[in-house]
Amino acid sequence: MASLSLQHVYKKYDGGVVAVSDFNLEIADKEFVILVGPSGCGKSTTLRMIAGLEDITEGEIYIDNRIVNDVLPKDRDIAMVFQNYALYPHMTVFENMAFGLKIRKTPKDEIKRRVSEAAKILEIEHLLQRKPKALSGGQRQRVALGRAIVRDPKVFLMDEPLSNLDAKLRVQMRVEITKLHQRLQTTIIYVTHDQTEAMTMGTRIVVMKDGFIQQVDAPSELYANPVNTFVAGFIGMPPMNFINALVAVEGDDVNIVFENFTIKLPERYAVPEVMEQDGKEVIFGVRPEAITDETTYVGQHPESAFSADVDVVEMLGAETYLYVTVNGALPLTARVDPTTSQSRVGEVVDLAIDANRVHIFDKDTEQSIIS
Amino acid sequence: MEEIKRCMLDIKRIMDYTVGVIDANGIIVASTDSALEGSEDLSIRAVQKSQDTVTSNSERTYLNYYNGDKLQFTLFIQLLEPCAKTYIELVAQCLKVALKDRDTDNERAAFLKNILLENELPGDIPLKAREFKMPYSMDRVVFLVRVPRSESSESLYILQNMFPETDTQHTFAMDEETIVMVMKIEDEYSEFVEVKSKTIMDNLNAESMTRVKIGIGMPATKLRDIAKSYRDAMLALRVGGIFEKDKCVMRYDKLGLGRLIYQLPPTLCNMFLSEVFADGAYELLDQETIQTISKFFENNLNGSETSRKLFVHRNTLVYRLDKVQKITGLDLRSFDDAVLFKLAAMVRTYLEKQDSSANPTNTVW
Numbered sequence: 001m002a003s004l005s006l007q008h009v010y011k012k013y014d015g016g017v018v019a020v021s022d023f024n025l026e027i028a029d030k031e032f033v034i035l036v037g038p039s040g041c042g043k044s045t046t047l048r049m050i051a052g053l054e055d056i057t058e059g060e061i062y063i064d065n066r067i068v069n070d071v072l073p074k075d076r077d078i079a080m081v082f083q084n085y086a087l088y089p090h091m092t093v094f095e096n097m098a099f100g101l102k103i104r105k106t107p108k109d110e111i112k113r114r115v116s117e118a119a120k121i122l123e124i125e126h127l128l129q130r131k132p133k134a135l136s137g138g139q140r141q142r143v144a145l146g147r148a149i150v151r152d153p154k155v156f157l158m159d160e161p162l163s164n165l166d167a168k169l170r171v172q173m174r175v176e177i178t179k180l181h182q183r184l185q186t187t188i189i190y191v192t193h194d195q196t197e198a199m200t201m202g203t204r205i206v207v208m209k210d211g212f213i214q215q216v217d218a219p220s221e222l223y224a225n226p227v228n229t230f231v232a233g234f235i236g237m238p239p240m241n242f243i244n245a246l247v248a249v250e251g252d253d254v255n256i257v258f259e260n261f262t263i264k265l266p267e268r269y270a271v272p273e274v275m276e277q278d279g280k281e282v283i284f285g286v287r288p289e290a291i292t293d294e295t296t297y298v299g300q301h302p303e304s305a306f307s308a309d310v311d312v313v314e315m316l317g318a319e320t321y322l323y324v325t326v327n328g329a330l331p332l333t334a335r336v337d338p339t340t341s342q343s344r345v346g347e348v349v350d351l352a353i354d355a356n357r358v359h360i361f362d363k364d365t366e367q368s369i370i371s
Numbered sequence: 372m373e374e375i376k377r378c379m380l381d382i383k384r385i386m387d388y389t390v391g392v393i394d395a396n397g398i399i400v401a402s403t404d405s406a407l408e409g410s411e412d413l414s415i416r417a418v419q420k421s422q423d424t425v426t427s428n429s430e431r432t433y434l435n436y437y438n439g440d441k442l443q444f445t446l447f448i449q450l451l452e453p454c455a456k457t458y459i460e461l462v463a464q465c466l467k468v469a470l471k472d473r474d475t476d477n478e479r480a481a482f483l484k485n486i487l488l489e490n491e492l493p494g495d496i497p498l499k500a501r502e503f504k505m506p507y508s509m510d511r512v513v514f515l516v517r518v519p520r521s522e523s524s525e526s527l528y529i530l531q532n533m534f535p536e537t538d539t540q541h542t543f544a545m546d547e548e549t550i551v552m553v554m555k556i557e558d559e560y561s562e563f564v565e566v567k568s569k570t571i572m573d574n575l576n577a578e579s580m581t582r583v584k585i586g587i588g589m590p591a592t593k594l595r596d597i598a599k600s601y602r603d604a605m606l607a608l609r610v611g612g613i614f615e616k617d618k619c620v621m622r623y624d625k626l627g628l629g630r631l632i633y634q635l636p637p638t639l640c641n642m643f644l645s646e647v648f649a650d651g652a653y654e655l656l657d658q659e660t661i662q663t664i665s666k667f668f669e670n671n672l673n674g675s676e677t678s679r680k681l682f683v684h685r686n687t688l689v690y691r692l693d694k695v696q697k698i699t700g701l702d703l704r705s706f707d708d709a710v711l712f713k714l715a716a717m718v719r720t721y722l723e724k725q726d727s728s729a730n731p732t733n734t735v736w
Contacts, residue, residue: 013617015716016658016665053582073580080580082573084566088532099532100578103525108405148577159573210680 002064002077002154002187003029004050009059011045011211019045021211023059027189032181034202035191037234042211043191047157050189052076063154079148083160087132087143093119094128097146111150118149121183137169138176145180158190162197174200195235199223207231229283229366232359238288238321238333240359245284247277247360256284256358259327264303265355273369274360282369285359291334291351293322293343298352305352308332310343324349375444376401378469382462389449390462395419395442418445425456434459436466476536479503480543483553486594487513487545487601496595505538508593512564513600514552515545515586515608516571522581523548529578530571553597560590568620584608587622606630613724614717628714632721640718647715652699663691664703664712672709 004027011020020042027033035043048054050061052073061068068076087096094115101111119125122142132140141161148156158177162170178201181188192198198205199219207214207222207230215227226232232240245258254265254274263284265274292298298305308324311331320338325331334351336343343349360369375392382390383403391402397415399407418426418433419442425434431447432455446466448459482499485491491499500507518526527550531542539555552571556563568585575581586608588600603623611621614629626633632640656664663681667688670676678688692703701708 012662014720016662017617017669018662019617051576051580053576053580073582076580078580080577082577084569084573085577086533086570086574090535091532099529103528103579 003027003062004155004187004189005060005062005065006046006050007060007062009046009049009061010057011042011049011054012057019211020049023213025206025213025216027187030185030187032178032188032190032201032203034198034205035189035208036193036195036198036205037208037214039193040210041208043193043206043208044159046208047159047189047191050155051078051080051157077154079151079153079156081145081148081156081158081161083163085141085144085147085161087135087140089132092129092131093124093135093143093146096132096143097150100147101150114150114152115146118146121149121180122146137165138172141165141169141173142176145177149180149184154187156184156186156188158188160192161190162192163194170197177201196237199235205235207234209234225368226285226359227368229285229361232285232361232368236287238335241286241288241291241332242361243284243286243330243332244363245282247274247280247282249275249278256282256360258284259306259330261306261326263306263353263355263358265358268356269358269360269370271370277360277369281363283361283363283366285361286332286353287357288321288333288335290354290357291332291336292354293334293336293349293351294340295342295350298350301352301355304355305350307348307350310345310347310349313343313345322349324351372400374469374473375466378466379403382465386458388458390459391447392466393445393447395444400444412445412447415445425459427451427455432456432459434463436463475503479505479536480541483541483543483551483597484545487551487598489598491595493595500594505594509539510556510560511539511553511591511594511597511600512556512560513588513591513597513604514554514564514568514571515588515601515604516550516552516575517548517584517586517608518550518575518581520548522579523550525579526550526575526581526583529575533571533574551601556590564622572619583619584612585620586611587620589623606633609633613721628717629721632714632717635718635721637722637725640722644715644718644722647701647711648699648719653716653719655698656695660691660695663688664695667692667703668709668713672704672706674704 006023006025009020009023010018012018023046035046037043045054049056052068052071056069063076088099091099097115097118098111101114119128122145124139124142124146127135127139135143162173165173174197190201202219204216205219205222206216209230215222215231222231222235226235229242233242243258245256248255248257248262252270254269256263256265306326308326309328310322310324312323314321315338320336320341322334322336322343323331324334361367362369379390379392379401386403389402389404389407391399391407393412393415394400397411397413399410399412402408414428419435425432427433431449432451434446435442436444436446446459446462448455448462450458482491482503486496497507516526516530523544527542527544530550530552534540534542534552536542541553543551545551554567564587568587571585572583575583586604588603588607591597591600607621607623607626610626610629610633611618613633615621666681667677670680674685674688678685681688696702699712701712703709703712
């Protein structure tokens with residue numbers, strides 16, 4: 001169990017390529033932190049720098065208040081779990097889990113104790129004498145986790161460990177790893193490009209792009225208050241709708257104008273940062289669930305209503321996605337209630353935006369205008 | 372010793388009696404009862420001096436195991452019944468087979484090494500391959516796994532266990548920091564090497580926290596062609612080490628411009644460099660400018676995107692690019708000049724690193 005601190009960490013390669021820039025992060029003991037971002041954003045490089053598998057160009061990394069910049073990877077007391085795990089084919093599950101300890105010359109009794117404990121935690125005690133080929137995908141993944149657990153490390157580093165699994169198994173293992181964190185009460189840093197994994201597993205999420213941290217927050221906060229269009233678009237499925245719109249201030253009222261429609265925003269948006277945008281173009285962000293086709297709501301909120309052509313209706317059981325086009329030019333996605341929705345493909349539908357849940361971003365900087 | 376220990380474990384599964392192997396100093400080096408390992412057998416001197424192959428004392432029955440005329444080990448079984456002699460001789464047979472397998476593995480590794488280093492006559496290769504039960508015609512590829520010297524034996528042990536020796540898969544050490552893996556290509560080449568190299572790297576990273584560089588050669592259809600695949604993998608490591616230092620896996624078929632430049636004679640390179648960067652113009656560019664150029668190339672010469680990624684105003688980017696033009700005479704906004712700059716920068720890197728890369732053992736971790 002350990003805390004981690006990354007201070008002004010940079011990774012620069014020859015020829016001027018910068019993979020990670022000014023990375024600052026404090027990770028408390030027992031936290032489950034997720035590094036998420038698109039391919040090439042520097043998340044795996046950051047993880048490898050923490051592990052010591054990559055040198056850092058500038059900055060300091062501390063594990064439990066001890067600077068580890070020059071400490072060898074194997075002396076950092078960490079364990080890694082990767083995507084492309086492979087089990088030793090001719091060894092039993094017990095031997096697979098014990099292998100790492102054996103090459104570290106751990107006493108036999110200690111190996112037996114640690115493997116038994118890990119097997120109990122992972123609920124694979126009954127599989128200890130089996131060979132890998134007799135295991136299912138999920139069981140193999142658990143053995144791979146077991147190999148890391150037996151080391152009893154201060155920190156677990158996981159680099160997209162579920163990417164090779166099929167969708168169903170991935171969901172199952174996601175729950176398993178979350179439970180594991182609760183049982184082990186240890187610090188985990190987990191890298192993924194999958195925003196669903198990030199949202200469901202982490203206590204805190206670090207969103208990265210082009211080597212820079214974009215936002216560090218709890219999942220709910222990240223979803224509700226993204227700091228820029230990148231975070232807003234990356235977190236949430238289907239992604240947030242972005243609309244090029246104009247801010248029009250009339251007295252104390254703030255209106256958003258797009259495609260001949262005017263949406264009146266609630267009072268809480270009448271703050272100086274927004275008022276200053278009067279007459280300027282902004283990016284108006286609306287999550288799909290903030291757009292509804294419920295007749296009663298639309299009728300009660302004429303100030304945020306607009307009409308659109310329905311292009312596609314996707315019925316997913318618990319929810320329905322409407323893919324609509326406003327004025328034949330602006331595509332939007334709405335997540336509506338399938339029990340009340342009457343929308344059909346080819347029809348014109350009346351929609352309304354829940355104006356309490358909208359976001360306004362600066363057009364140039366793409367940063368959120370309301371903090 | 373591993374083979375002997377493994378043999379003891381196999382025997383333990385079959386027999387209920389305690390069996391073990393004693394070295395020349397009287398120390399039990401392997402036994403079905405692991406608690407006995409490391410302890411001394413006090414009767415060993417008398418047993419070794421005995422003219423009989425099988426002897427016994429009040430507790431154990433012993434068999435001296437010879438390699439030619441030389442006493443190699445003494446085997447014991449904790450049993451005094453008449454059947455003890457039969458059992459101990461059976462154990463000796465098992466051990467003989469295990470040691471023969473090891474010797475065959477070593478000979479096979481030596482044979483493969485000779486092919487890779489082109490020390491084997493081409494005509495002998497099919498014959499010896501048959502002798503070692505190795506298919507001669509088969510799609511194979513060579514992986515070179517370079518690890519720090521201090522980690523090499525551990526890494527070899529991990530890889531040999533991860534990819535156990537078969538007729539189509541071989542893993543052995545080439546030198547103190549290079550492990551060679553010759554593998555049958557099981558599906559499409561590109562996909563196969565991608566997955567295998569990632570597995571090798573991830574498992575070495577996870578199991579022994581070792582930094583790894585992997586070079587991958589081109590496919591070889593015949594056993595004798597693995598020498599070329601090996602040379603390709605060596606070149607991939609060398610060229611990749613110069614031009615793509617951030618990468619851990621270097622494929623020969625993905626070296627691109629780097630391979631082309633690597634083949635050029637240094638005199639020609641120097642001539643080209645002094646033509647493009649006259650009077651050491653490149654050295655006058657500061658780190659910030661080099662970073663800007665790299666980002667500008669990364670974003671396909673797109674000014675708006677580059678300035679956004681660098682968090683600078685577009686005018687700042689224009690100013691920096693003007694500065695580059697003033698120093699080098701190359702306008703990077705023009706495609707031709709950008710290509711020239713990129714090539715010259717790569718040639719410069721090549722010349723700079725040429726000395727260190729010429730020696731393959733000088734891997735920079």
